[in-house]
Amino acid sequence: MTRLRLAVPTLVSLFAALVFGVLLLLVVGAPPFEALSLLVEGSFGSASKISATLLAWSPLLLASAGLVITFAAGLWNIGVEGQVIMGAIAASWVARVVPGPGWVVVPGTILAGAIGGAVWALLAGFLKTHGGVHEIFGGLGLDFVAAGIATYLVIGPWKRAGVASTSGTDIFRQEAWMPEFQAFGVGWPVVPVLLGLASVALVWVLLRGTLFGLRLKSVGNNSYSSFLLGIPTNRYLLGAFALGGALAGIAGTVQVTAFHHKLVPAISGGYGFLAILVVLLAGFSAALVAPIALFFVAISVGSTQLDLRLGLDSAFGGVLQGVIVLFVMFGGAFAARRASWSRSTQEEP
């Protein structure tokens, strides 16, 4: 019931953002409807386009699912970006050193990614629970450290032979790649998509149906009340960090073993930060994360066509994403203000 009431202003805002996007296109002198259809065509127009969109969708799903967990615990896990990177680094390490066939290495990279992300998240967690450092600042700091480590590894110890540069480490051997499934003439990222969807399902079930999720929600909504109810709040905060970080870390695994097949300095692809926007738009609900994330990556993937076909700067895709978030945000703020206005006339302060 409340969710439906929230959905209406969101839809209105989305429509408003679309109108704004069309106006923007008119201002720069581009044919708006051709541009929009290019966006769709560029992300879903062919088998290979759909495959590319799905491949970008998976890490965003994983990172978003992780964030739903930490948001449920009331945490601003800005460190998600660093957790993706550390997951990617850990997975790269396994891919580089673990011998054996794919069915050994690939699960190994997934596990390593989860551990790498979880450890990095727990660092931010301990800084918060034991050091009194707000997770926004701890997380941001750790983001920078993780990005620094990735760059250091790529141009340092893990540099490729010969022309070592920003292009990344050597390509992993084929066994360490996440397997693709060939159909309609292209390879499909079945494993990443399954991981992404499974993570969303896991988070949904955890928050809807388990004591862990309920306690997490309770800690997130009111940690003092929860403490008085006898919930070990710090343990739950750390649990949320670990789980959220593990999922973000697996997003990092997908980035290295399914997309780049090597470690590059900008390995996270900014999916951590994008995931924050996705989760905010989804109203912190796991169920809405999947379609919204798909919508976002479709814009990202499709906007390449605007550049290729119309000579339009493809930053337009980013601008459109930003505009959508702004409109939905203002829509939400407006609805919230109206609600609290009507409530405050009935309530004492």
Next chain:
Amino acid sequence: MALEIRDIHKYFGPVRASDGVSFTIESGTLHGILGENGAGKSTLMKILSGFYEADSGEVVLDGEVLDLRSPADAIEAGIGMLHQDPLVFLPFSVLDNFVLGSPGGIHLDRSEAQSELARVSADLGFHFDPAVAAGDLTVGERQQLAITRLMWLGAKVLIFDEPTTGISATQRVQLFTTLKRLAQDGLIVLFVSHKLEEVEELCDSVTVIRQGKVVYEADMPVPSETLVAEMFGKIFVQEDHASIETGAPLLVCRDLVLDEGTTHIEALDFEIASGEVVGLAGLEGSGQRTLLRACAGLIDPTGGTLTVDGTDLTGASYRDHLHAGVHYLPAGRLEEGLVEGISIAEHLVLVSDDASFFIDWKKAEEVATKEIDEYSIKGRPDSNAETLSGGNQQRLLLAMIPDEVRLLLLEHPTRGLDVESAAYVWTRLLERRERGTSIMFASADLDELLRYSDRIVVFFGGDIFAVRDAAETDGEELGYLIGGKERV
């Protein structure tokens, strides 16, 4: 010159904080405003000093109707207020604090300000080092600084809100001297307090406020019992309450020393027997909450021991207390009891001790339905805590108390509840004492204290002032004790 307050109304939702208040004070008067906590004193003073806007009514000073929309308006009109904790910027110097908020432009002539500070403070008999940081001043000196500043800004009416909280006896004497002098100089001084003694000692006239209304006005002196009666209203004539046989000591405090903020409780020797109900009386902030929180394990004692049911819990964690059967129900139901955004059924799952990892929502709903029925909660299993009324939130909190609890610690268990809900809450609580649970509760409601307690502990000024058997005291005596006076 006179300050006239005409029919002021101020509602917060259904709460009538000021309900048609009118009175007049002539200049040169030191006027007391008396009332118990929540009577509406503070609201009225905040309206006078521009922090709140009244819904209706007028404030008239020297024949002129004032338009008070902000504290700056009030100061410009000549009304200044000193808060309980003087609003002083601690890291700033005395001089900076003095010139802060002065009506001048951006330009600040420091040497002129310094000589002004010296002049005004000398007039008042104060002395400051302008360069010292305000944080190094005592609370009393901060008050003096705030008074100096308000006088410099041209205040004609000075409001003092509980000014003796947290200052030493000598500073109190000095403050009182100052107040008397200010009144003699022709100012209107409003002295807001709930301490009878101080009002009796100081004030020329008094207004008593109860439930947002002026219930009594008189020139001093007035007999204490009159003031007590007017402050607390009709005092409940005590019925015989169902006293039951109490058992062995459950809670034992030996030489307990507690410190929390300005509250200091020294060497408390105190026992509660199994099945006993102990009421904690006193004005808010007098130390009751400190004792309750210490017994719940939320503050560590600085000395002595605390034992529950033979187990030494001195310095043990909150969760250890919880496991030992100590349950604490604070006053803020939605701030420190229930969780917003979580439903009745979910709250009950959170406190149930046999919940499995995967929640059986069908069972949870059944449990919730049962408890809703049993505790007559107006709400559905999926109603979120914040959608319930205060009474129903309290009922939910009662339903969440575990069965095997040994010691119940309650803060204002019936505050804000209607009569029916309050009676219901106590019915449920008293059922528990029959099973041997001890109850310690803090309340501002004398009626409630007298009706349900076996013993009443009265706090005053951060320490225990008196302990009375409920059967051997009455509302009148409690009124005195709460005001810090023995009945004469």
Next chain:
Amino acid sequence: MRQGKRSVRLLMLLVVFALVAAACSSSSEETTTTAAGGDEGTTTTEAAMPGEGFKFGMILVGPENDRGWSQAHYEAGKYIEEMTGAEMISLDTVNPADRPETSVEQVVSDMIDQGAQLIFATSDDMKDGIEAAAAEHPDVPMIWSSGDSAWEEGEAYRADLPNLGNIMGKMTIGKAIAGCAAALTSETGNLAYVGPLINDETRRLVSSVYLGAKNCWEKAGNDPADLNLEVNWIGFWFNIPGVTLDPTEVTNAFFDGGADVVLSGIDTTEALVVAGQRAAAGEKVWAIPYDFEGACSEAPEVCLGVPYFNWGPAYLDVAASVMNGTYERQFQWIGPDWTDINNPDTSMIGWVNGDALSDDAAAALDEFIAGLGDGSIDLFVGPLNYQDGSTFLADGEKGTDVQIWYMKQLLEGIEGASSSG
């Protein structure tokens, strides 16, 4: 909780603003080339142009207007359009940070879908992507600039990719000229180099600077022992706060340490800017930027000149060979046109003198360039040692392209790290 929501909104706002700002800052000036297409505009009157209807793809690693590496390639593409009437399909900022969801293979496939018959991948960063794309589309000619995959003698030869060629300019010559200009101007003999990251390419460029400087320093009659070249690697092609060293600080440290000419090996112009500031404060310092013909404009009064790439002629040759069906993949490491190194139609490597170069120095520099051109000056001749004293070229040995391309260390006499390991 209410408070919490408010801070949620605040943060959201910040995130969004950051996002929009990032998007705006990377947006380049409006592009009209591709939108105009081949079927309108000035080319219609000259319908007989050989490239009419021919399309080629140009993949850039940075913004097409970066006044550096990527812009040089973009302008080469425009040059082909102008000369042949062909149509360029270009996509800029193709790198994992700016387009995390886009791979080089995908871009190549998209361009081929749009009719591209030739693809330029213009960064060594694109190695893996362009090699995969070449394998996927074996019938489409492709060029990986600055790469070595088509070099039979090279260390990374890919015999299995007969459609993928390489083009690179002999910037060793441009850098040697820069080194000479620096040595001719320096009063202290202390030169410094702001390096990006350490690899084969950057090692040979620093070494070329040193050899050029040494040659001109000694020719001017100075004591060889007084010439110093110090290099400091910032770690990346441009400044990334918190990750790389700050090139502004590195440059300042060089000048503080006694250097009076700083050469830049990175994509951005901090060295020149710092030199301009310090010169304005009365110091006698100079700088030499890199990559882009117009780079001196940031501080012409201290700029000794700039070595730059001119990809147009080489790219035009490849495009023409594809058009007339004679394309054959090859590895090309192309030097300047010695008759006129600044001829836009013939010379791959150029050098423009800066305002700060004295007439005497300019004359000596011209002599040096002429010597390089007629072969009377050959810098890569032994005896030359690596930094650790081991032999790079034995006495009298002339360095081959393979030896120079894959230098293992910096040369003896250069201060600074030879490897990042």
